[in-house]
Amino acid sequence: MTYSLEFLEQLYRTIYTIRIFETECIRLYRQGLIIGYFHPYLGEEAIATGVCAALRPDDYIVSTHRGHGHCIARGGELKKMVAEVLGREAGYCRGRGGSMHIADIDTGNIGANGIVGGGIPIGVGAGLGIHVRGTDQVVAIFFSDGACNNGVFAESLNLAAIWDLPVVFVLENNQYAVSSPIEEMSRISDLYRRAEGYGVPGYLVDGNDVLAVYEKTKEAAEACRKGKGPVMIEAKTYRHGGHHVNDPGLYMPKDRLEYYKAKDPLKLAREYLTEQGECSEERLTAIEQQAQEAMEQAVEYAKNCPEPSVEGFLKEVERN
């Protein structure tokens, strides 16, 4: 497949923006400006980027606790995201949700979720709504290898299968359920094979290769739009660190981490752009600078946003 330089640059811009968002937020976390749980998407950026590039604006996504990348790739606003993780009134959830609960109704992002697997049936429900309405929208559900061992994964895959729902199950296999390696949690580490048991086509792609993810999702979404029922895509990847900011990930073998860092999705996308896309170094630097500036502006904006009013909050809950 050949791609326009513009499209390739857009993919790179998204991957780079996610990378910058996470690294900047980790810095803010270390400064004590962000509190609570913060799960970086570092190392997995190509999956959200590739999947969302293959969707239409009227489609839906369902995100996870590691959800910043999904929100950005779907077109979420950095300012509202940073404001939210800083707990400000101007944030996506008015400071009431935080990192794990960002939802963006305007971009069809049904939302992140603090419960592993909790979003899977919700995504199936978005698919069911499409089915009842009879439109040709599609839902992409992001979930993890960890969620695969939760009962709702099996139930939901079956529901989508028996009703031929337009759902792309995007299994982000980062190989750890918090700290538990997939080889110890499942007898079969290639989780896409589970799909077959439900009569659902399952595919394995390199989750660090944005174009591989994009192409497979495009194909899956087209099949969904034609009424052929759900598809599952396992995108194999690896976290660049522990489960959350305060988890050093000491259980992750060094050599394996090195192997995947050599396959860094950002690096791969950059190489592809220079080698295949013939994008100049200057152009790439300009994209990176723009993303960097956008993030700096978002942080500046968010830091100056007011905290939610306690009086206002108490007034709101009085009515409950």
Add this chain to the structure above:
Amino acid sequence: MSEKESTSSTCDFRQLKYREALNEALREELLRDESVFVIGGGIGQRGGSYKVTVGLLDEFGPRRIIDAPISEASFTGAGVGAAITGMRPVVEILFVDFTSLIVDQIVNQAAKYRFMSGGKGRVPMVLRTQGGSGNGLAAQHSQSLEAWYYHVPGLKVVMPSTPYDAKGLLKSAIRDDDPVIFIEHKLLYLAEGPVPQDDYTIELGVADVKRRGDDVTIVAWSNMVPRTLAAAEKLAQEEIEAEVIDLRSLVPLDKQLILESVQKTEHLVIVQEAVRRGGVASDIASIVQAEAFDFLDAPIKIVAGKNTPIPFNVHLERASVPQEADIMGAVRKVLHL
């Protein structure tokens, strides 16, 4: 009928069974709004275990009357997702006991979505289920679990006791923009009562005085309402006139109506089928003692289920939940008779 209930005419009433009234509510809302659909186990061809959905599949087809596998957590979650994306699903869980399987989707997802999304998201979904004892169905099919959902901010809890209330409240629940836990009672499905021919709704959070009286206020809901009314008739023969308030919805709670009645009668008995410990009755008692203490002539009395799983044996089952005699005894006690 209170002023807050909307109906264009009050003349044409028919006698309908509770389950028929519920069926009418579903049918009318399915006709009125294309975003309404019904999903649950055995609700299609079979028409539901308690025959509430009879005939709907033939009229509305399998796209809107959806038979689901025994995957409660996921088809309830599917209701949540459909509701978030603009639909108005009615999810049926056969027994309230089985809602133990869907607690994450109701408590962590549906109840919190609007709040967590900063008020922008909506989950206009109804969870229809039924509970209560009295049919020898034993410990896993007879519970009264409304307190679980009463406890969780973000949910509304509705428990109708008559066909009229069942229809008007279910229609309001379907039209509501927030998740509503709608708990029917298995002993009420065959109960008959007048239901208007014309379209009407009953506002959630408005209790109903089912019997007027000046001596004592008895607050009840669901199947404890007919039982309390029967007890009240017998008490009338002893020249005790009880005012019976049917809460109809527990969340929102019509605190005002309870307080006004207590101010008049100065005595309060609360009747709940659910087990005594941690129940809704305790919460109502705490509200009344805090807000109407000076009006009370005697300590509030709670008549509730025993702190036990519901037994199978019919005599033990009966002994586990409030009976007419228990309600009458509590009233006499609160009146120092």
